[in-house]
Amino acid sequence: MGRFVVRRLAAMLVVMFAVSVLTFLIFNVIPNGDPADRMAGRNSTPVQIAAIEKEWGFDKPVYTQYLTTMEKVFSGDLISYANQTNVVEEIVRGIPRTFALAIGAALIWFSLGTALGLYTAIRAGRFSDTLVTVLALIGVSMPVFWLGALASYYLGFKLGLFPNGGYAEIGEHGLWEWVKHMILPWFVLATLFVGVYSRVLRSNVLDTLNDDYVRTARAKGLSERRVMIHHVLRNSLIPIVTLWGLDFGLVLGGGAILTETVFDLQGVGQYFAESVDQLDVPPVLAVTIFGAFFIVLLNTIVDIVYAALDPRIRLS
Amino acid sequence: MARHSELLLDVRDLRVCFATEEGIVQAVDEVSFKLHAGEVLAVVGESGSGKSVTAMTLMGLTRSPNARFDGSAKLRDLDLVTAGDDELRGVRAEQIAMIFQDPMTALNPLHRIGRQIVEQIQAHRDVSDGAARDQVVALLERVGIARARERYDAFPHELSGGMRQRVMIAMALSCEPAVLIADEPTTALDVTIQAQILELLKELRTRTNAGVILVTHDLGVVAEIADRIAVMYAGRIVEQGTTDEIFYNPQHPYTWGLLGSITRVDRPRPDRLPSIPGLPPSLIRPPRGCHFRPRCPHAHDACLSRPELRARVAGATGHEDRCVMSPESKRELREADGQIGLVAGGVTQ
Numbered sequence: 001m002g003r004f005v006v007r008r009l010a011a012m013l014v015v016m017f018a019v020s021v022l023t024f025l026i027f028n029v030i031p032n033g034d035p036a037d038r039m040a041g042r043n044s045t046p047v048q049i050a051a052i053e054k055e056w057g058f059d060k061p062v063y064t065q066y067l068t069t070m071e072k073v074f075s076g077d078l079i080s081y082a083n084q085t086n087v088v089e090e091i092v093r094g095i096p097r098t099f100a101l102a103i104g105a106a107l108i109w110f111s112l113g114t115a116l117g118l119y120t121a122i123r124a125g126r127f128s129d130t131l132v133t134v135l136a137l138i139g140v141s142m143p144v145f146w147l148g149a150l151a152s153y154y155l156g157f158k159l160g161l162f163p164n165g166g167y168a169e170i171g172e173h174g175l176w177e178w179v180k181h182m183i184l185p186w187f188v189l190a191t192l193f194v195g196v197y198s199r200v201l202r203s204n205v206l207d208t209l210n211d212d213y214v215r216t217a218r219a220k221g222l223s224e225r226r227v228m229i230h231h232v233l234r235n236s237l238i239p240i241v242t243l244w245g246l247d248f249g250l251v252l253g254g255g256a257i258l259t260e261t262v263f264d265l266q267g268v269g270q271y272f273a274e275s276v277d278q279l280d281v282p283p284v285l286a287v288t289i290f291g292a293f294f295i296v297l298l299n300t301i302v303d304i305v306y307a308a309l310d311p312r313i314r315l316s
Numbered sequence: 317m318a319r320h321s322e323l324l325l326d327v328r329d330l331r332v333c334f335a336t337e338e339g340i341v342q343a344v345d346e347v348s349f350k351l352h353a354g355e356v357l358a359v360v361g362e363s364g365s366g367k368s369v370t371a372m373t374l375m376g377l378t379r380s381p382n383a384r385f386d387g388s389a390k391l392r393d394l395d396l397v398t399a400g401d402d403e404l405r406g407v408r409a410e411q412i413a414m415i416f417q418d419p420m421t422a423l424n425p426l427h428r429i430g431r432q433i434v435e436q437i438q439a440h441r442d443v444s445d446g447a448a449r450d451q452v453v454a455l456l457e458r459v460g461i462a463r464a465r466e467r468y469d470a471f472p473h474e475l476s477g478g479m480r481q482r483v484m485i486a487m488a489l490s491c492e493p494a495v496l497i498a499d500e501p502t503t504a505l506d507v508t509i510q511a512q513i514l515e516l517l518k519e520l521r522t523r524t525n526a527g528v529i530l531v532t533h534d535l536g537v538v539a540e541i542a543d544r545i546a547v548m549y550a551g552r553i554v555e556q557g558t559t560d561e562i563f564y565n566p567q568h569p570y571t572w573g574l575l576g577s578i579t580r581v582d583r584p585r586p587d588r589l590p591s592i593p594g595l596p597p598s599l600i601r602p603p604r605g606c607h608f609r610p611r612c613p614h615a616h617d618a619c620l621s622r623p624e625l626r627a628r629v630a631g632a633t634g635h636e637d638r639c640v641m642s643p644e645s646k647r648e649l650r651e652a653d654g655q656i657g658l659v660a661g662g663v664t665q
Binding site: 211215216217220222231234235310 | 375376377401405406407408409410413414416418421422423424425426435436439440471473484487491
């Protein structure tokens with residue numbers, strides 16, 4: 001177990017290194033991406049551009065540039081090319097917003113997906129199963145930006161039930177305001193996942209129901225409820241937990257770009273989207289490393305949880 | 317033998333059919349038998365003969381929207397065919413328990429084996445965790461699991477197949493059921509382990525006086541342990557009687573075939589393993605009349621009408637079969653064939 005964690009941590013460093021190098025290189029070869037040129041503005045002279053290049057170190061070789069940039073990422077001195085703000089501070093400002101969105105939505109999609117998946121599996125073939133299946137497919141098919149815009153417009157703007165986007169700090173506006181601002185983003189982001197998770201769980205449950213040990217459980221004279229929860233659901237949930245960990249890591253690392261942007265949550269994902277728009281390398285690089293960290297971290301946690309859930313798996 | 321002991325199970329005209337995409341499968345067709353306390357009834361037949369479905373139906377495990385049931389299966393006073401779900405749950409494991417074929421998959425891989433047995437005990441009895449634990453450890457010891465206290469906390473994958481089958485047996489015994497159904501309990505195990513498990517079943521039967529239904533296709537197992545035998549073919553019991561009656565005076569040509577396909581060490585080795593020509597019939601469109609007719613070397617016109625299961629041999633009321641031929645003509649046929657039935661080999665009758 002100890003060795004496993006150490007190895008995963010080492011692997012995490014390798015992944016983050018590779019991701020940062022790739023991101024850095026990609027932005028170096030993007031056409032029209034020369035940062036000095038962009039910083040100098042529209043009516044710049046070659047002399048001005050050369051001065052900027054010298055000041056920011058763009059005249060140095062690529063690997064030197066990479067090393068200095070990486071050094072700044074970890075010392076917290078990284079400055080955006082586009083607006084000269086401190087990147088790490090921007091990310092830190094976005095973290096609570098992104099985390100609030102990710103954690104809330106992940107809880108919703110996990111519990112709702114599990115409940116619907118179990119329900120449809122038990123009712124497989126009946127009308128309610130078909131109905132939920134159709135709803136799940138609709139949920140999966142709706143683009144987040146479209147659903148978010150609709151929800152924001154009708155429930156927020158027209159009916160005034162919810163604020164029209166934005167984020168409310170708990171400390172400043174209180175818990176209720178915070179929840180009111182988060183409800184729409186949570187559910188909009190969760191909708192897609194609920195559809196996927198309920199479908200995956202449904203098929204897992206239907207597979208598990210045919211397993212011999214479920215027949216044994218029934219032969220033991222257990223109540224149907226106990227058979228379903230203790231024997232069927234527990235076994236069916238294992239693959240779902242894996243899926244959940246990976247998706248959660250993605251969203252936690254700023255992957256819910258569309259949701260954050262549609263509801264103007266100003267989280268890490270939205271910051272990333274804006275930076276990409278401006279071909280602003282430092283924030284893009286920093287957020288990519290940030291995201292990679294959470295994805296690898298959640299991957300590791302999933303493996304550990306997996307071993308705890310399934311005694312047949314040993315970490316080695 | 318258990319002639320005067322309590323009648324535990326009385327199955328009459330049990331029919332089970334399943335609706336499938338290809339049509340209606342008549343898996344069990346007019347099956348009738350009785351089981352007394354302390355008796356081992358072997359249900360013998362090929363795969364697909366309906367023996368497992370019969371066993372599972374007694375446990376209520378074949379119930380599904382696609383299944384239809386007819387007839388009755390009385391466990392003491394409760395009809396297992398018509399019992400409500402709650403009634404059925406109450407008697408499962410408590411009065412009628414089952415050991416399944418494949419111990420590798422019959423235990424939940426995520427739970428410790430001890431807990432899986434405790435779960436069953438606590439579903440039926442109000443027992444504290446500690447008391448149930450002691451009870452399970454004692455049970456595990458009784459079925460021959462060494463270091464039972466340690467093994468209580470083992471997961472199924474940490475045990476061998478034979479050990480797991482012992483755990484299944486301990487589980488089946490934990491509520492002291494009156495009827496124990498063992499569905500091919502040794503098929504998935506090594507030959508050496510098979511003998512141990514059979515020995516265990518025999519010993520437990522004597523000790524607990526439970527009625528045992530042993531579902532198997534292995535005639536060697538049957539000869540070893542059964543008091544009575546029911547031979548099933550294509551959903552029907554074609555012959556039933558005491559082990560001696562079936563082995564030494566078989567009445568149905570299918571039984572002859574089954575006995576004829578045993579390889580014997582006391583005879584010259586045949587060039588090919590003897591087998592019954594042809595395949596078992598489809599249960600969706602079974603042949604008219606006797607189900608064995610298409611494969612039977614002695615079939616004639618009378619076999620086109622549905623044969624009844626009844627006693628035909630004089631003086632043997634418990635020995636029933638479904639062949640319309642008279643016992644006398646059958647005796648002639650068997651003597652002419654020479655090969656069919658153990659009697660032809662000169663074994664005393």
